[in-house]
Amino acid sequence: MLxxxxxxxxxxxxxxxxxxxxxxxxxxxxxxxxxxxxPGEVYLVPPDIPPSAAYWLGTTSRGQDVFxxxxxAIRNTLSFGIMVAVLSRLIALVVGLLAGYSGGxxxxxxxxxxxxxxxxxxxxILILFYFVLRDTMSTPLLAMIMACLGWAYDARLIxxxxxxxxxxxxxxTSIFSGMKTREILAREHLPYVLPxxxxxxxxxxxxxxxxxxxxxxxxFTDINTPTIGGMIYWANQHTALVAGIWWxxxxxxxxxxxxxxxxxxxxxxxxxxxxxxxxxARMGGSR
Amino acid sequence: xxxxxQLPVLQVRDLQAHFRxxxxxxxxxxxxxxxxxxxxxxxxxxxLAGESSSGKTTLIKTIAGxxxxxxxxxxxxxxxxxxxxxxxxxxxxxxxxxxxxxxxLSYIMQGSMNVLNPLRRVRHSFRDFxxxxxxxxxxxxxxxAAAHLERVRLDPxxxxxxxxxxxxxxxxxxxxxxATICKPEFIIADEPTTALDVVVQKEVxxxxxxxxxxxxxxxxxxxxxxxxxxxxxxxxxxMYAGRLVEDGETPEIFARPLHPYTRHLxxxxxxxxxxxxxxxxxxxxxxxxxxxxxxxxxxxxxxxMPVCATTVPAMVETLPGHxxxxxxxxxxAAA
Amino acid sequence: MSALxxxxxxxxxFSRGGLFSTRRVEAVKEVSFALDDGTPxxxxxxxxxxxxxxTLARMILGIHAPSxxxxxxxGRDVASYERHAFMAQVQPIFQNPFEAFNPLKRxxxxxxxxxxxxxxxxxxxxxxxxxxEALRQVGLSLAxxxxxxxxxxxxxxxxxxxIARALVxxxxxxxxxxxxxxVDASLRMSIVNLFGRxxxxxxxxxxxxxxxxxxxxxxxxxxxxxxxxxxxxxxxxRTVLSNPTHPYSRQLRDAVLTPDSAGAFRAGHSRKAVATPxxxx
Numbered sequence: 095m096l097x098x099x100x101x102x103x104x105x106x107x108x109x110x111x112x113x114x115x116x117x118x119x120x121x122x123x124x125x126x127x128x129x130x131x132x133p134g135e136v137y138l139v140p141p142d143i144p145p146s147a148a149y150w151l152g153t154t155s156r157g158q159d160v161f162x163x164x165x166x167a168i169r170n171t172l173s174f175g176i177m178v179a180v181l182s183r184l185i186a187l188v189v190g191l192l193a194g195y196s197g198g199x200x201x202x203x204x205x206x207x208x209x210x211x212x213x214x215x216x217x218x219i220l221i222l223f224y225f226v227l228r229d230t231m232s233t234p235l236l237a238m239i240m241a242c243l244g245w246a247y248d249a250r251l252i253x254x255x256x257x258x259x260x261x262x263x264x265x266x267t268s269i270f271s272g273m274k275t276r277e278i279l280a281r282e283h284l285p286y287v288l289p290x291x292x293x294x295x296x297x298x299x300x301x302x303x304x305x306x307x308x309x310x311x312x313x314f315t316d317i318n319t320p321t322i323g324g325m326i327y328w329a330n331q332h333t334a335l336v337a338g339i340w341w342x343x344x345x346x347x348x349x350x351x352x353x354x355x356x357x358x359x360x361x362x363x364x365x366x367x368x369x370x371x372x373x374x375a376r377m378g379g380s381r
Numbered sequence: 382x383x384x385x386x387q388l389p390v391l392q393v394r395d396l397q398a399h400f401r402x403x404x405x406x407x408x409x410x411x412x413x414x415x416x417x418x419x420x421x422x423x424x425x426x427x428x429l430a431g432e433s434s435s436g437k438t439t440l441i442k443t444i445a446g447x448x449x450x451x452x453x454x455x456x457x458x459x460x461x462x463x464x465x466x467x468x469x470x471x472x473x474x475x476x477x478x479x480x481x482x483x484x485x486l487s488y489i490m491q492g493s494m495n496v497l498n499p500l501r502r503v504r505h506s507f508r509d510f511x512x513x514x515x516x517x518x519x520x521x522x523x524x525x526a527a528a529h530l531e532r533v534r535l536d537p538x539x540x541x542x543x544x545x546x547x548x549x550x551x552x553x554x555x556x557x558x559x560a561t562i563c564k565p566e567f568i569i570a571d572e573p574t575t576a577l578d579v580v581v582q583k584e585v586x587x588x589x590x591x592x593x594x595x596x597x598x599x600x601x602x603x604x605x606x607x608x609x610x611x612x613x614x615x616x617x618x619x620m621y622a623g624r625l626v627e628d629g630e631t632p633e634i635f636a637r638p639l640h641p642y643t644r645h646l647x648x649x650x651x652x653x654x655x656x657x658x659x660x661x662x663x664x665x666x667x668x669x670x671x672x673x674x675x676x677x678x679x680x681x682x683x684x685x686m687p688v689c690a691t692t693v694p695a696m697v698e699t700l701p702g703h704x705x706x707x708x709x710x711x712x713x714a715a716a
Numbered sequence: 717m718s719a720l721x722x723x724x725x726x727x728x729x730f731s732r733g734g735l736f737s738t739r740r741v742e743a744v745k746e747v748s749f750a751l752d753d754g755t756p757x758x759x760x761x762x763x764x765x766x767x768x769x770x771t772l773a774r775m776i777l778g779i780h781a782p783s784x785x786x787x788x789x790x791g792r793d794v795a796s797y798e799r800h801a802f803m804a805q806v807q808p809i810f811q812n813p814f815e816a817f818n819p820l821k822r823x824x825x826x827x828x829x830x831x832x833x834x835x836x837x838x839x840x841x842x843x844x845x846x847x848x849e850a851l852r853q854v855g856l857s858l859a860x861x862x863x864x865x866x867x868x869x870x871x872x873x874x875x876x877x878x879i880a881r882a883l884v885x886x887x888x889x890x891x892x893x894x895x896x897x898x899v900d901a902s903l904r905m906s907i908v909n910l911f912g913r914x915x916x917x918x919x920x921x922x923x924x925x926x927x928x929x930x931x932x933x934x935x936x937x938x939x940x941x942x943x944x945x946x947x948x949x950x951x952x953x954r955t956v957l958s959n960p961t962h963p964y965s966r967q968l969r970d971a972v973l974t975p976d977s978a979g980a981f982r983a984g985h986s987r988k989a990v991a992t993p994x995x996x997x
Binding site: 579580582606611612613632635645646650652655658662 | 764869873903905907934
C-alpha cells in the first residue's frame with residue numbers, strides 16, 4: 095500500500111497536487127479542534143477587520159475570526175460530504191450489483207426505481223423537504239435525504255460492470271465451487287466495481303458539497319452550524335461585497351474550490367492505479 | 382518446386398525487440414525477440430511456427446514496423462528488397478512507409494473485422510486501402526477491384542455488401558483479396574484461419590495458395606498449427622522463447638526434425654487413424670522477462686547437457702538448406 | 717442398467733429480434749444419448765462454431781433449461797435437482813484457462829472453497845488435504861500452487877488446476893467444453909492423457925466437447941457429430957472417424973490438416989487435402 099502511495103507521489107503530478115490541496119483542507123478541518131473561539135458565538139472579536147497579523151484572514155461583520163470560523167465550516171462541510179458519499183455508495187452498490195447479477199424481474203424492478211430517482215428534479219424536492227420539515231431539518235437528516243437522491247447514476251454504472259462480470263467464466267467457476275450469490279458479489283465482483291465506486295465517491299462528494307453550499311447560501315439549512323455555505327449566507331445578509339468586506343466571501347470560496355479541485359485530481363490520478371485491469375497489465379498478467 | 386530470385390525478399394539478421402516498461406518503479410525488460418536471423422525468398426510461403434510466448438507475433442510486428450511503446454526494436458535488421466536503403470521499416474520516415482504499405486507489403490490479420498470497417502460497404506474498405514496506390518477515377522478503381530475479385534474467384538457483388546452480411550470465412554477471403562489487390566511482393570499473414578472452422582479454413586488456405594502462386598509474392602505465414610504448416614508452407618521456421626531454433630524446407634523438417642523441441646512438437650500431435658500414445662512436454666515455456674541462460678529450451682530438453690545452460694547455441698546449416706541451433710546436434714557451435 | 721446421464725430429445729431455441737419482430741433460432745434440435753452408470757467413458761461431442769455444442773454443454777450443466785425434451789441425471793430431471801446436490805455430481809471445465817479464475821484472487825481460494833462446500837472438508841487442514849490430493853492427481857501439488865495468482869502460471873498449468881478443482885468435489889461426471897483448444901500444442905497432450913487416466917483410474921465419465929477431430933480420435937470412446945444443432949452421426953469414436961458415412965462428417969474429416977498433410981496445397985496437388993492415415997509425400 096505504502097509503496098503504491100510512494101510511487102504515485104513520485105511519478106504522478108496530478109496526484110501530488112491533489113494530495114497537497116486535500117492535505118491543506120484536512121489540516122484546516124483538523125485545526126477546528128484547537129480553535130480558541132467557540133463556533134456558534136458572535137461578536138467575540140472586533141468586526142470588519144481586514145486580513146492582518148492579529149487576524150490572519152480578517153474578521154466578519156458578526157465579530158467572528160474568519161480563519162477559525164473557516165476551520166469549523168470546512169470540517170462540517172467535509173463531514174457532510176463524506177456522510178452523503180458513503181451512504182449513497184452503499185445504496186448504489188447493493189442495487190447495482192444485485193440488479194446486474196440477478197437479471198430478470200429483479201433487475202427490471204430495481205432499474206425502474208433507479209430511473210425514477212434519476213429523473214427526480216433535485217432542487218424542488220429539497221426545497222419541498224425543507225418547507226415540510228423546517229425546524230427538524232438538520233445536517234444529518236439532509237445528508238440522508240441527499241444520499242437517497244444521489245445513488246441512481248452510479249448504480250447503473252455498477253450494474254453494467256456486474257452484467258459483464260456475470261458472463262465471465264470465473265463466475266461460473268465460483269458457482270460450481272459452491273459459492274452463494276452474496277459471496278460471489280462481495281468477494282469476486284466487488285474488486286472490479288471498486289474503481290468506479292472510488293472515482294464516483296469523489297464526484298459525489300463534490301456534488302453534495304456543492305448542493306449543500308447552494309442550499310445554505312439560500313438559507314435553507316441550519317444556519318447556526320457553521321458551514322461554508324452558511325458563511326457565504328451570512329456574508330450576503332450583511333452585504334459584505336458591497337460593504338467591501340471581501341475576505342468574508344473570498345476565503346470560504348477559495349477553500350471549497352481547493353477541496354473540489356483536490357478531490358477531483360486525486361480521483362483522476364488514483365483511478366488508473368486502482369483499476370485492476372491496468373494494474374494487471376502493468377504486472378504483465380492477463381494475456 | 383523451387384523459389385525463384387537469388388536475392389531474398391526479406392533478410393532478417395540478429396533481430397532483437399524488447400518490451401521495456403519503466404512504470405511506477407517497476408523496471409522490466411521482456412526479451413520477446415532475442416536474436417533472430419532468417420531469409421524469405423521470392424515466390425515462396427515461409428511459415429513461422431511457435432506457441433504462445435514464442436515471440437512470433439512480436440517478430441512480425443517488428444518486421445512490419447508496427448512498433449509502439451513499450452515495444453522497441455533494440456538491435457539487428459529486417460531489410461526488404463524493395464526498400465534497400467533502410468535496414469528496418471521501423472527506422473524509415475512516415476512518407477516512405479506510407480508509400481510501401483499495401484503496395485509492396487500488406488497484411489492479413491487474424492480478425493477480419495479489424496480490417497473491414499463494419500459501418501461501410503466492402504468497396505469503401507478497398508478504396509481506403511488501395512485507391513491511393515492504384516489511382517484512376519472512382520469507377521475505374523471499382524472496376525479493377527471487381528476484376529481482382531473475379532480473378533481470385535470471389536463474387537464481385539461482395540463489394541456492395543456490409544461486412545456483417547458475410548460469413549466469417551467469406552470475410553477472411555475478402556481480406557485476402559484486399560491484401561493482394563496491389564500485388565505486393567510481401568504479405569504477412571498472422572493466424573488468418575485460426576478462428577475459422579476446419580472446412581472453411583481449407584478453402585481460405587487454398588485461395589491464399591492460389592493467389593500466391595499466381596502473383597509470385599512471398600508470404601510470411603504465422604500459426605501455431607503444425608498441420609497447416611505441413612499443408613501450406615514451402616519453408617518453415619520454428620520459434621521458441623524469442624529465438625529461432627530450426628529452419629528449412631517444410632517436407633524436410635517434417636521428415637527429419639532435428640531440434641528436440643521440433644521433434645516433440647511434431648510427434649506429440651495425434652493423427653486420425655493412429656492410436657499410438659502421445660506425450661506432452663514437461664515444464665512450461667520460460668518467462669521472457671527472466672529467461673534461462675544459454676539455450677532457452679534446456680530446462681525442458683531431454684538431451685540437455687551442461688554446456689546448454691551456459692552457451693547460446695548458434696544456428697548451423699546441418700543438412701543442406703536445413704539449419705538448427707542445438708548443442709547436441711552441433712557440438713561446439715556457439716552464437 | 718441405469719443411466720448416469722440421459723438426454724431425451726433435448727432442444728433449445730432462442731428468440732432473437734426486437735419488440736415487434738422475433739425470430740426463433742434453434743440452437744439444439746432433438747439430441748438424445750445416454751451415458752451408462754457402470755461404465756466410465758469419454759463421450760465426445762464434435763462440432764464447429766454454431767453447431768450448438770456449447771449450448772448443449774450448458775444444458776447438461778444445468779445453466780440453461782432446455783426448451784424441449786429433458787436432461788436426466790441418474791434418472792432425475794436436472795431441472796428438479798437441487799443445485800448443490802447436482803453440482804456435487806457434475807463439474808465443468810471451460811475453454812479459456814485464463815478466464816476460469818478471477819485474476820485478482822489466489823488459485824487455492826477456489827480449491828479450498830470447493831473442498832469445504834462439496835468435499836465434506838471440515839476446517840482448513842482438511843480442505844488443504846483435499847486440495848493437495850486433487851492436485852496430485854493432475855500432476856501438480858499444493859506446495860507449487862499455494863499463494864499463486866492465475867497470471868503466474870501457463871495455460872496448461874491453469875487448465876490442470878481447473879481440472880483439480882473439479883476433482884475436489886469428487887463428481888461422477890465432468891463436462892469439458894473445448895478444454896485444450898487454448899492450450900499450447902506441446903502441453904495439450906498431457907491434459908488429454910489426463911482425461912484418459914481420470915476415466916481409467918477414478919472411474920469418471922467425461923463429456924468432451926471439441927472441434928479437433930485428432931484428439932477426439934485419440935481419446936474418445938463414443939462420439940456424436942453435430943451440425944447446426946442436429947446430430948448427423950454417432951457411434952464408436954474410431955469407427956466413425958475412420959469411415960464417416962454422413963457427407964458432413966466426410967467433409968470435416970477431409971478438411972483436417974495434420975503433420976501428415978504435407979503438400980496439400982502445394983503446386984501440383986489439387987485443392988483436396990491429403991489426410992488419409994500413413995500417407996506421406
